[in-house]
Structures are given as C-alpha cells and as structure tokens.
Amino acid sequence: MTSATIRLDDVTKTFDGRVLAVDGVTLDIAAGEFFSLLGPSGCGKTTSLRMIAGFELPDSGRVHVAGRDITDLPVHKRDMGMVFQSYALFPHRTVAENVAFGLRMREVPKPDIERRVKAALAQVALTGLEERKPGQLSGGQQQRVALARALVVEPPVLLCDEPLGALDRKLRQQMQFELKELQKRLGVTLVFVTHDQEEALAMSDRIAVMNHGKVEQVGAPTEIYERPRTRFVADFIGEINILEEAGRARALRPEKIRLVPPAEARVAGTIETANFLGGSTLYRIRAADGRTLLTRETHAGERSPRAPGDPVGLAWSDSDAVALEA
Amino acid sequence: MISRRTLLGTSAVAAATLAAPSILHAQAKTLKITTWGGKWGEIMKATVLPAFEKEFKCTVSADQAFPYVPKLQASPKNDPLYDVLHTNSNEQWNCFTEGLVMQKITAKEAPNVADVYPWAVSDKIVGVAIFTSAIGLGFRTDKGLAKPTSWKDLADPKLAGARGSYIIPVNSLGQCHLMMLGKIYGKGLQDLDAAYKALEQLKPIKLVDFTGQMEKMLLSGEVSMGVIHDSGVYRYDGQNQPVDFASPSEGVMALEQVLNVTPGSKVKELAFGYIDYMLRPDTQKLLAEGVWYSPANKKVKLDAKYDAKLLTTEAKVATLIQPDWKWYNARKEDIDARVTKILKG
Amino acid sequence: MSAPLQTIRNKQPFDAGRAAYLTLNGLLLAFLLAPIAIVLAFALNPTPYISFPPVGVSLRWFEKFFRTPEFTNALLLSLWIAGCVLVLSIVIGGACALALARGNLPGRSFLTAFFMSPLMLPAILTGLALFQSYLLVGIGRPVWGLILAHTLVAVPYVIRTTLAVLHNFDRRIEEAAAVLGASPTRVFFEVTLPLIRPGVFAGGVFAFIVSFDQFPVSLFLVVPKGETLPVVLFNYMKFDLDGAIAAASMVSILLALSVVLVLERLIGLKAYVKL
Numbered sequence: 001m002t003s004a005t006i007r008l009d010d011v012t013k014t015f016d017g018r019v020l021a022v023d024g025v026t027l028d029i030a031a032g033e034f035f036s037l038l039g040p041s042g043c044g045k046t047t048s049l050r051m052i053a054g055f056e057l058p059d060s061g062r063v064h065v066a067g068r069d070i071t072d073l074p075v076h077k078r079d080m081g082m083v084f085q086s087y088a089l090f091p092h093r094t095v096a097e098n099v100a101f102g103l104r105m106r107e108v109p110k111p112d113i114e115r116r117v118k119a120a121l122a123q124v125a126l127t128g129l130e131e132r133k134p135g136q137l138s139g140g141q142q143q144r145v146a147l148a149r150a151l152v153v154e155p156p157v158l159l160c161d162e163p164l165g166a167l168d169r170k171l172r173q174q175m176q177f178e179l180k181e182l183q184k185r186l187g188v189t190l191v192f193v194t195h196d197q198e199e200a201l202a203m204s205d206r207i208a209v210m211n212h213g214k215v216e217q218v219g220a221p222t223e224i225y226e227r228p229r230t231r232f233v234a235d236f237i238g239e240i241n242i243l244e245e246a247g248r249a250r251a252l253r254p255e256k257i258r259l260v261p262p263a264e265a266r267v268a269g270t271i272e273t274a275n276f277l278g279g280s281t282l283y284r285i286r287a288a289d290g291r292t293l294l295t296r297e298t299h300a301g302e303r304s305p306r307a308p309g310d311p312v313g314l315a316w317s318d319s320d321a322v323a324l325e326a
Numbered sequence: 327m328i329s330r331r332t333l334l335g336t337s338a339v340a341a342a343t344l345a346a347p348s349i350l351h352a353q354a355k356t357l358k359i360t361t362w363g364g365k366w367g368e369i370m371k372a373t374v375l376p377a378f379e380k381e382f383k384c385t386v387s388a389d390q391a392f393p394y395v396p397k398l399q400a401s402p403k404n405d406p407l408y409d410v411l412h413t414n415s416n417e418q419w420n421c422f423t424e425g426l427v428m429q430k431i432t433a434k435e436a437p438n439v440a441d442v443y444p445w446a447v448s449d450k451i452v453g454v455a456i457f458t459s460a461i462g463l464g465f466r467t468d469k470g471l472a473k474p475t476s477w478k479d480l481a482d483p484k485l486a487g488a489r490g491s492y493i494i495p496v497n498s499l500g501q502c503h504l505m506m507l508g509k510i511y512g513k514g515l516q517d518l519d520a521a522y523k524a525l526e527q528l529k530p531i532k533l534v535d536f537t538g539q540m541e542k543m544l545l546s547g548e549v550s551m552g553v554i555h556d557s558g559v560y561r562y563d564g565q566n567q568p569v570d571f572a573s574p575s576e577g578v579m580a581l582e583q584v585l586n587v588t589p590g591s592k593v594k595e596l597a598f599g600y601i602d603y604m605l606r607p608d609t610q611k612l613l614a615e616g617v618w619y620s621p622a623n624k625k626v627k628l629d630a631k632y633d634a635k636l637l638t639t640e641a642k643v644a645t646l647i648q649p650d651w652k653w654y655n656a657r658k659e660d661i662d663a664r665v666t667k668i669l670k671g
Numbered sequence: 672m673s674a675p676l677q678t679i680r681n682k683q684p685f686d687a688g689r690a691a692y693l694t695l696n697g698l699l700l701a702f703l704l705a706p707i708a709i710v711l712a713f714a715l716n717p718t719p720y721i722s723f724p725p726v727g728v729s730l731r732w733f734e735k736f737f738r739t740p741e742f743t744n745a746l747l748l749s750l751w752i753a754g755c756v757l758v759l760s761i762v763i764g765g766a767c768a769l770a771l772a773r774g775n776l777p778g779r780s781f782l783t784a785f786f787m788s789p790l791m792l793p794a795i796l797t798g799l800a801l802f803q804s805y806l807l808v809g810i811g812r813p814v815w816g817l818i819l820a821h822t823l824v825a826v827p828y829v830i831r832t833t834l835a836v837l838h839n840f841d842r843r844i845e846e847a848a849a850v851l852g853a854s855p856t857r858v859f860f861e862v863t864l865p866l867i868r869p870g871v872f873a874g875g876v877f878a879f880i881v882s883f884d885q886f887p888v889s890l891f892l893v894v895p896k897g898e899t900l901p902v903v904l905f906n907y908m909k910f911d912l913d914g915a916i917a918a919a920s921m922v923s924i925l926l927a928l929s930v931v932l933v934l935e936r937l938i939g940l941k942a943y944v945k946l
Contacts, residue, residue: 101851402806
C-alpha cells in the first residue's frame with residue numbers, strides 16, 4: 001500500500017466569521033506515520049482533520065498531500081480513507097455493500113470488488129457478516145466495517161476522527177492494538193484525532209497537542225510526556241506537579257518524586273489522600289510550605305503501607321523538573 | 327328584439343346557405359347552466375338536456391356541484407361562469423341585488439312565459455319560476471297523529487322532541503317557516519317578534535341543514551312531524567312508507583325553482599331558448615311527474631295521480647304564499663343572530 | 672416499544688396507572704374506529720334511509736355505487752388526481768425540504784413558514800382564490816388546475832415529513848460517501864435520496880389522502896362532468912341521503928388503505944434510519 005506525506009501550511013479557519021477554530025497551524029506528517037491530533041474539545045483538531053479531508057476550506061494557508069497542493073480539490077477527488085466516530089455506515093446497505101462502495105465509485109470491475117471486499121472483511125475479522133445491515137451489528141463490528149470500508153480502496157492517507165470514542169474501555173484497548181498493527185502492516189499515513197491522551201500516547205508515532213486552534217507542541221509520545229514545552233501540554237497529559245521556582249515554572253511528573261525518610265527529604269509533608277490504582281498508588285501530599293504535590297509510587301516489590309496523615313519526605317532530581325515556556 | 331323563433335329560423339337558413347365554418351361555429355356554442363342533482367338531475371341528463379342540445383345544436387355544460395352563487399359571484403361579470411342560473415328564489419334575489427342576474431324573463435325572451443301562472447312571474451320573483459313546491463307539514467301516519475290542518479299543529483305538546491324544522495340561517499325552508507310563524511301567531515309574514523316568540527315555543531325541536539335529512543328523519547321515525555316541501559314526501563309515493571304531506575289551512579309557502587340569465591352571458595339567445603324549453607308543456611310534464619314539482623305552465627296536463635296532489639288549478643295555486651325574499655335577505659343577518667340565540671338554549 | 676411495557680408488567684402484577692393508560696388507549700381507539708364501524712353498518716343496511724340500529728345486511732348500496740357512472744367516474748378521476756398529486760408533491764415537497772434543510776438559504780424560517788402556509792389558510796379560501804385566479808388568467812378550470820391546487824395543499828405534508836428525516840440525518844454518512852469518491856450527484860442518489868425516502872413517501876401517502884379526500888379546495892375548481900368523488904358525494908347527499916353514500920365512503924376508505932399498503936410494500940415506509 002502506498003502512503004503519502006501531509007503538510008498543513010499556516011492554515012487558518014474561522015466559523016461564522018467569528019470563532020477562530022484553527023489559527024495558523026503548520027504541520028508536517030511523514031509518509032507512513034501514525035500521527036495524532038490531541039487536545040480538548042474545541043481545540044481545532046477535528047477542524048484540521050476536516051480540512052485535510054476537504055470538508056472544510058481553509059480561510060488561508062494551503063494543504064498538501066504527497067507534495068501536491070490539494071487545497072482546492074473537492075473531497076471525492078482526494079482519494080483518502082476516513083473513519084468517523086459515529087462510523088457513518090450506510091444504514092440502507094449491507095456490510096458488503098458498504099465496503100464495496102468506494103470500489104464502485106472507482107469503477108473497479110465487479111469480480112475484483114468481490115475479491116477485495118472479501119479480503120478487507122477478512123482483515124477485520126468480519127467474514128460471514130457480509131449480508132447484515134449495520135443496524136444488526138455491535139458497536140465494535142460497525143467500527144470494523146467502517147475501517148474495512150475506508151481501507152479497501154487502499155488510500156495513501158487514512159483519517160480517523162475519534163474512531164474509538166464510542167467503544168467501551170476494554171474493546172477500545174483491543175481496537176487500539178488492532179488499528180496500530182493494521183496501520184503498520186499497511187504502511188498507510190494515519191491522522192488520528194482524539195481527546196484521550198492515553199490513547200494518543202499508546203498509538204502514535206508523533207502527537208500534535210492542540211489548544212485554542214494552535215499547535216502547542218509536536219513530538220513523539222515520550223517527548224510530549226517527559227518534556228512538555230508548555231504548561232498546557234504538561235497539564236493536559238497525565239498528572240503533573242507545577243513548581244514555581246525563581247519566577248520560572250517547572251513541570252515534574254509524580255513518578256519522578258521519591259518518598260524518602262525525612263532526613264533525606266527535599267520537602268517534608270504529610271499524606272493527604274492515597275489513591276490505590278492497582279499497579280501504583282497516587283498520593284496527594286501537603287508539604288510543610290503549604291504546597292500540594294502529587295507523587296506516584298509503583299509497587300514493584302512489597303507494597304509499603306502508608307495512610308493519610310503519615311509524615312513523609314519527598315525528593316527529586318533537578319533534571320526531572322522540566323522548565324516550561326513562560 | 328327578435329324572437330327566438332325568428333332567430334332560429336334565420337340561423338337555420340344561414341346554416342343551409344353559408345359555408346361549413348359557420349355551422350361549426352353554431353355547433354360549438356356551449357350553454358353553461360346550473361341544475362339540481364338527484365332524480366331531477368337524472369331526468370335532465372338522460373332526456374331533457376340531450377334533446378335540447380340536439381334541437382338547439384349546442385352543448386350544455388350543467389354544473390350540479392354546489393355552491394352555485396359563490397362561484398358565480400367569484401367569476402368575472404363580463405364572462406360569467408353560468409349563462410342560466412337555476413336556483414331557489416331567495417338566492418336569485420341575492421344575485422339580482424348584486425347585478426349577477428336579470429330582473430325579469432318575459433314572454434318576449436321566452437314565449438312560453440305567456441302561459442305561466444301569475445306566481446311564476448309575480449313581484450316576488452326575479453327571472454322566471456318554472457316549478458314550485460309547497461312547503462307544508464310532513465308527518466308519520468303510523469303514530470296515531472291526526473292529519474295536521476294547521477301550522478299550529480306542529481306546536482302540539484305531544485310532539486316535543488319529535489317535531490322537525492331547519493337551521494334557519496342556512497335553509498330557506500326554515501326561513502319560510504319562520505315567516506309563516508309570524509303570519510299565524512302575529513300580524514303577518516313580516517311580524518318577526520311574533521315569529522321569534524312562536525319559535526321559542528316549538529322547542530324541543532330537531533333541526534337539520536337540508537331537506538334530504540328531513541326526509542330521512544321522517545322515514546326513520548326520528549321525527550313524527552316536520553316542515554317539508556310536498557315533493558320531499560310525494561317522492562316516496564308507492565314505496566309503502568308511512569309518511570304523508572299535509573297542506574295547512576293557512577296556506578303553503580312557495581319553494582320556487584327559478585331560472586334566470588346572467589347579463590354578461592355571451593349566448594343570451596340560447597339561454598332564453600333554454601328557459602323557454604324548460605317551460606314547454608312536455609318538458610314541464612316530464613319533470614313535474616319525475617320529481618313531484620308543481621309546474622308553472624298552466625297548459626300542462628299531468629296524469630291523474632300527480633294532478634290530484636300537485637298545484638295544478640287556479641284554486642290550488644291560490645293557497646301558495648310567496649315569501650318576500652328581498653325583504654328577508656335585507657334583514658337576514660339580524661334574523662340569523664336572533665334565531666341562533668333562541669335555538670341554542 | 673413493547674419492551675418497556677413488558678418490564679413494567681413483569682415488575683408489577685397490577686398497576687392502576689397502567690390500567691388507566693390501557694383503558695384510555697382503548698377508548699381512543701374505539702373513538703377513532705367507531706365512525707368507520709357506523710359507516711359500514713349504514714353501507715350494509717338495506718333501508719333507503721340511514722337508520723340505527725340496522726335492520727339487515729345487503730350489498731345493494733355497493734351495487735348502486737358501482738352501477739352509477741357518476742360515482743365510478745368520480746372515483747376514477749379522484750384516484751387519477753390523487754396519483755398525480757402524490758408524484759408532484761413528493762418531487763416538489765422533497766426538493767423544497769432539501770433546499771430548506773441544506774440550502775443555507777437566507778430567511779430559512781420565513782421560507783419554511785411560507786411553504787407551510789397552505790396549511791394555515793382555510794382550504795375553502797385556497798380553492799376560491801385559485802378559482803378566481805384561474806378565471807382571471809382565462810385558463811378556465813382544467814384538470815391540471817385542480818391537480819395543482821391539490822398539490823399546493825399536499826406539498827406541506829411532504830415537506831414536513833421530509834424535514835423531520837433530514838433533521839435527524841447524520842450528515843457524516845454523506846461525507847463518508849464523498850471521501851470514498853462519490854461526487855455530490857452520486858452522494859445524493861446513492862445516499863441522501865435512499866435515506867430520506869421513507870420521509871418523502873410518508874408525506875406522499877399523506878398527499879395522496881389529502882387529495883383523494885379533498886373537498887373544500889375542489890369545491891370551486893371542479894367542472895361539470897369532472898367532479899371528484901367527495902364533491903359528487905356532497906351534492907348527492909343534498910338530494911338522496913341513502914346508503915350509497917356510506918358505500919362510497921367504505922370504498923374510499925378501502926382504496927386509500929390499499930394504496931397505503933401497496934406503497935408500504937413497494938417502497939417500504941418503515942424507516943430503517945435511526946431517527
């Protein structure tokens with residue numbers, strides 16, 4: 001399968017001439033990359049995706065795919081695949097007809113359509129459900145049909161708009177693995193819109209964190225997590241302690257704080273709450289100087305029982321406290 | 327004005343001597359009329375109109391769909407929807423006041439008018455009446471009731487709830503009845519105060535919209551006595567129904583079938599010809615015996631069965647009381663408001 | 672629909688509220704069906720007048736209905752007109768609804784109200800106004816004029832039902848088709864049209880019945896020998912109030928019902944769209 005680069009070049013979009021949905025976004029997505037647009041609702045991630053698909057026209061800026069300016073190309077000529085949160089299956093058509101739709105539009109000969117539909121359904125483990133209508137399928141099955149329908153045309157670019165958002169947690173995790181695996185196998189460039197930071201971290205090659213129509217940071221999951229550039233990114237992804245030191249804000253992940261005997265402590269305090277999370281426990285600690293700090297203790301060996309009210313000492317190394325942009 | 331016969335003679339000569347187009351033109355003439363449905367309509371469509379079309383070399387477009395007057399009112403005066411308006415006298419008066427129909431049809435336009443009874447061309451008529459019914463009392467013969475002799479018999483307490491009349495604002499028989507109440511309980515047809523008082527006394531009374539419903543109520547026994555026109559009862563003659571018609575001694579009200587011509591008609595001579603045709607003794611006899619209407623033409627000789635019951639002599643015709651619709655229509659709104667109030671309780 | 676009721680029944684063996692609910696529904700149903708039952712009783716009653724209770728069963732009024740050319744011609748005319756109205760109003764009403772829902776037209780709510788206005792106007796006035804307009808223009812009262820008049824009052828029904836479907840329409844479905852390579856025209860015929868079809872045809876059934884039963888609009892617009900069934904019945908009633916009227920009503924009801932059933936079979940009125 002082919003894949004293509006995507007470039008958004010200083011793209012801006014306003015709605016009703018007032019709301020600035022996307023504000024000067026520039027992104028370079030590599031061919032074959034699993035790229036996530038991550039942010040809270042209204043951050044402009046979906047609008048950016050829809051501009052790549054061609055549903056929205058940017059007010060200014062250009063959209064390039066495979067080096068070609070497609071800003072003014074209508075949707076149906078862009079040759080992309082897309083999976084919607086609501087799946088958007090054709091309710092009046094069978095599973096097979098849904099999957100065949102894109103091939104029909106491309107005037108693929110009938111025997112080829114049958115063969116490729118069969119293969120695509122096998123790929124998403126839906127063999128045998130060809131004649132069902134979407135309304136007769138479970139959410140997860142519909143999801144797979146949507147995926148098969150998008151991929152059967154072998155698009156160089158697959159756009160996913162919160163495709164797993166409607167699934168329950170267990171199924172979502174399973175689909176995350178499957179989607180990731182499928183994307184790697186096919187080599188397709190995948191742009192994935194989500195507000196779920198765990199999902200983005202788990203699946204993406206790179207993530208663009210968006211806020212108020214702007215890209216705050218682009219980077220690999222580890223980079224985004226460990227070296228957040230802005231207070232927003234640090235705060236949006238996982239738990240964080242923001243330390244104000246000498247007029248400079250620093251971000252410190254809870255797991256970088258160690259619980260130590262008071263003598264070795266950088267800061268002393270008492271446990272306010274202890275949230276047992278299974279693999280770890282998250283403590284909220286009231287420091288002597290009045291600050292509240294979060295710390296995570298993983299339970300590799302014997303779990304040391306601590307309870308609210310216990311006095312503790314906290315320690316961390318300066319290199320783990322990441323300086324944030326003002 | 328040339329007479330119809332002269333005109334026909336002339337056109338016959340013309341048809342014989344002139345080229346084909348004028349014949350086509352003569353044949354293409356259409357006479358637009360209104361006419362009743364029911365048995366009347368059947369006779370008209372089966373016999374009268376085809377014969378007329380043949381004789382006058384025209385086609386007749388007969389509208390049997392109510393309401394005629396609003397349709398006529400809504401159509402342009404210089405190109406009216408109808409050439410001949412057939413309707414009851416009260417509506418003719420309305421149309422006349424609005425200039426939609428002519429005042430009189432005389433023997434000059436339709437020679438047979440010379441042979442009609444005075445009621446058909448009286449000052450209570452615009453256009454010309456071709457038939458009349460007698461509005462009197464219909465009653466059940468199987469309820470131990472004596473044949474009514476007076477309009478006052480309807481007020482018999484035994485008939486409470488079993489007497490019938492009409493919703494006065496929408497039915498001319500009801501309006502006639504109201505005027506009659508003024509005459510028998512007060513100073514005359516126009517004594518409305520007496521009529522209102524008498525109407526109050528008739529409650530409880532069953533009221534219907536149109537005469538067909540009254541016929542059915544009599545037939546089904548829902549009412550034992552009701553205001554109705556003679557033809558509405560006589561039409562069941564021979565069907566073994568326990569109903570009969572009585573002409574009260576105070577007189578019967580006239581329910582005239584009136585024909586009139588619209589001033590804007592483009593085929594006026596044909597329209598007059600139609601009216602004349604409807605007044606011909608044979609047409610009159612056919613329709614009179616078909617629907618039990620009393621003919622306007624004095625020369626009509628009905629079969630004995632019909633002759634015995636319909637108004638076919640000067641003496642019988644003298645019992646007819648013709649309402650003054652011009653007078654009534656001028657006060658209709660007030661009367662409607664008043665009677666609605668009386669009958670609501 | 673029945674599932675929640677089922678649960679309630681299982682939980683509570685007797686529930687006064689539910690009993691009242693069922694009684695009320697039963698009464699409503701009886702109220703709706705009683706006129707039909709009475710008409711049927713009249714149609715089968717052999718007496719020459721409408722009487723209650725009926726004294727027997729006969730088909731003489733049905734025979735009279737089908738033996739009278741005035742009735743049968745009017746019935747055929749009414750069916751033909753209603754058929755034309757059905758086709759015209761689904762095309763016009765469907766297009767209007769699409770334009771209203773999708774057109775980004777300025778003053779959309781005003782336009783919607785405007786298209787609905789034939790429903791607000793007393794139909795008798797619509798008929799009278801059209802009658803006068805036709806006479807003024809000088810076209811007389813052709814059958815297509817009557818069809819047009821019926822269409823005018825039928826279109827709002829199609830607009831309403833189609834708008835209801837469009838209102839709940841997930842436009843992502845159309846977008847999905849577009850991404851898959853369908854041009855706007857193909858999107859319309861492959862996706863939009865099939866999905867709004869139940870709404871359009873549900874409106875079409877209304878349109879058919881509105882036309883088939885139409886009396887006030889027809890009153891002024893029918894011509895001699897070109898009267899629709901309701902007008903013929905109305906005029907017939909003024910002179911002969913017998914069981915033929917009831918027989919005609921039964922025939923009308925059955926015909927309207929069978930048209931609905933046939934349409935349901937052919938096109939499938941039940942919406943497979945999740946509304």
